[in-house]
Each structure stands twice: as C-alpha cells, then as structure tokens.
Amino acid sequence: MKTTVENFSLKHTLESGQFFNYDYEGDCYKLIQRSSRFTVKQNKNMLHYEGISKSELLRFLGINQDHKIMLNDLKDKNIQKAYRAYPGLRLMNQDPWQCLVSFVCSSASNIQKIRLNMKKLSETFGKKLGEGNYAFPEPGSMNDLQRIKDCATGFRAKYLFSINNTVTDKWLAELRNMPYEQAKDKLKGLYGVSDKIADCVLLFSLGFKQAFPVDVWIERAMKELYFENQKVNHDQIREFASQKFSNHAGLAQQYLYHWRRLGA
C-alpha cells in the first residue's frame, strides 16, 4: 500500500526519541505496537506500508492538519530555526501502555539501550507473532521481577514490576478525559514516574500537546536560548515554556530536542 505525504520525514519522526519498538533494514522500518506488526518506508513524498490501515498509520505518525495550526502559533524564532532544520518531524500518537513502559525504561538511559530493553521485554513476556517477532507485553504480563531485570532494565525493574500490577488500558484511557494537571498527577503517582516521564506519556500517547518534557537536552537548549546560560531548574523551564508556547509546547519541545541532540 502507499500514500503521498507532504513535508514529512519518517526517519526524523521515528528516530527522535519518541518511539523505540522499531528495527530497520536500509530504509524500511519494521514496527511493533502491542500485537500489531507493520512495515513502513519512505521514498520522497511516497509512504509505502504493509500491515496497518492508512488512517491508523497517519494517526500514529502524527501526519494530520494539527501540525500547520500548531506551527502557525509558534512564532518564536528559535523554534522556526529548529523547524527549518527538520521540517518533517512530527509528534506521534502511540499506544499509552507501550509508551509508559518505554519511558519508565528511559530514565537515566539512552535511545539504543531503551530499544534493547523493549526487544528483550517483548521476547520474554510478549506473545509470539512468528518469524522471530514478538508482540509487546500486555499489561499484567510482566509478573516476574527477576526476568524483568534480565532484560537489562537494572534499577528500573522494580518500577516496571509495580506498574505492571497497577496499570491497565482502561486506567490509561481515563486519563484522556482529565485536565492536563490532573492526568499528570495521576501518572506521577506511579512508582518510577516523575515529571519528565509523565510529560512524555501525556505528549506522545494521550494527546496532551501542552506537555513539555524536560530532560538534559532540553535543559541545555532552553538554557542557551532563553536563559543566557544562567542556572535554572526544571520547574522554571516548564513554567517558561508553558507561558511562551502555551498549548503547543510539546511540538516546540520536540523540535528543540531533536535540533539540539543532532548538533546545534
């Protein structure tokens, strides 16, 4: 199957630290979201895909009209610069459970290692899909602390074990109907979830586009661009971003993160 896309980059979107359950050979990405396995590759303005419907794919990759509206609201010159550098970067709309597990693994880690954790967790707790592929583990299925540790999750294993026993798809879905602050507080109540991870889950899987996850890269970028390299804490950065970028802070964050990480 194929469809045309405008101003979109599969590579930048998938490799910008939002999503970790992918493999690629050449230019073809093999993705797994829960029990769904699909492939996508891009050739100029043509997207080729198998194993997923067009509407689901476009939603998952964040290819929709919101993007232009959001950009029009972000007049800031630094954001414009980052946007011009990577115009195809989009905010994804992922499965909340998989997103939550991914970002609990993300604490004090890096993209390659998170990908390793995801792969091992799937092989250990996910059901077999054939051809050496495994589904992502369902909520409740990661019920063995030692085996979670064996997935190279380290000190995060106890967080995953706890979350596995308390969170369900329904619990996550209900967050969508709450105000941002309330949904964030609920997530922060989970063992191993603080501001940064809560904001990642809210932004990448639950549609809260005002969320502004602050990690070391964003801290660097924000400090350099808006605080004249003065000392600032994460709360101050979040507050500043909320004032400046309002309900589209998440997109601003994604551009700044990618732009700063790939060498500003």
Add this chain to the structure above:
DNA sequence: ATCCAGGAATTTT
C-alpha cells in the same frame, strides 16, 4: 543536601 543504584551506549583520553 549529596550520593548511589543498573549498566549499555557514548564520548574522551
């Protein structure tokens, strides 16, 4: 307030 855990990946020496 400061230090550490788990540890693969990444960067620096």
Add this chain to the structure above:
DNA sequence: AAAATTCATGGA
C-alpha cells in the same frame, strides 16, 4: 584500547 561519562528516579 581503555577509561570516563552519560542519563532520571527514588531511597538512604
């Protein structure tokens, strides 16, 4: 090739 640093959460 080897050594030092990275990274975010919770507990002491």
